[in-house]
Amino acid sequence: MAVVDRMEKAANVRLMQIEINDLDGACIKVAGPVSDLESALAAGRELAGSMGASCVVDLISHPDARAMAAWNAPREFSPLIESDVVHFPKREFKELFVADQVPFAIGLIETQGLTGVIEAIDTACKAANVEVIGREKLGGGYITVIIKGDVAAVTAAVEAGKARVDGLGKLIAGHVIPRPSAAVLSLFGKV
Numbered sequence: 001m002a003v004v005d006r007m008e009k010a011a012n013v014r015l016m017q018i019e020i021n022d023l024d025g026a027c028i029k030v031a032g033p034v035s036d037l038e039s040a041l042a043a044g045r046e047l048a049g050s051m052g053a054s055c056v057v058d059l060i061s062h063p064d065a066r067a068m069a070a071w072n073a074p075r076e077f078s079p080l081i082e083s084d085v086v087h088f089p090k091r092e093f094k095e096l097f098v099a100d101q102v103p104f105a106i107g108l109i110e111t112q113g114l115t116g117v118i119e120a121i122d123t124a125c126k127a128a129n130v131e132v133i134g135r136e137k138l139g140g141g142y143i144t145v146i147i148k149g150d151v152a153a154v155t156a157a158v159e160a161g162k163a164r165v166d167g168l169g170k171l172i173a174g175h176v177i178p179r180p181s182a183a184v185l186s187l188f189g190k191v
Helices: 002-010 034-050 065-071 114-127 151-165
Strands: 014-020 026-031 105-112 131-139 142-149 170-178
Touching (some): 105 114, 114 170, 142 151, 151 170
Antiparallel strands (some): 014 026, 105 170
16 A cells, blocks of 8 residues: 555556455556556565565556456455455546645554454554454465554554564554555445
């Protein structure tokens, strides 16, 4: 989500879908003018790298319509991780101008191991006034919990939660997205 947020804030791109793959990764598919895609992909790659994630970036200029059947994934549910593996924006979104930006932050705590994430989110909720808005199993024991609140509260909660994971699981990431982009918000039903 952090990469989606960064990409949308960097350029005029539209989120098409996010497809979880079997290698503990995700394929984020966006569309837009070539120059905007170049900017968005560079921004997304930079953020992923700063978070210690490796990524492969590819830009297909003027994709052939016949190839769409291969890259446009249908809805898919994995009983193994009890979750969808292809995520679509749940609602239409429009560019958020400064006056329209949401007045809250979203925080993510991702662990490998359910015990660690449960303890982390309990600690996060006790540390600050935040609301849990989602939980996503990603496969390979990776689980992300998403919280919402004001920037200071979410930051404090994520830091407290990250500190609690040690010894109970493996901390993969903790991240705060202030004023999440419309593309990120579109991934949730009602935030």
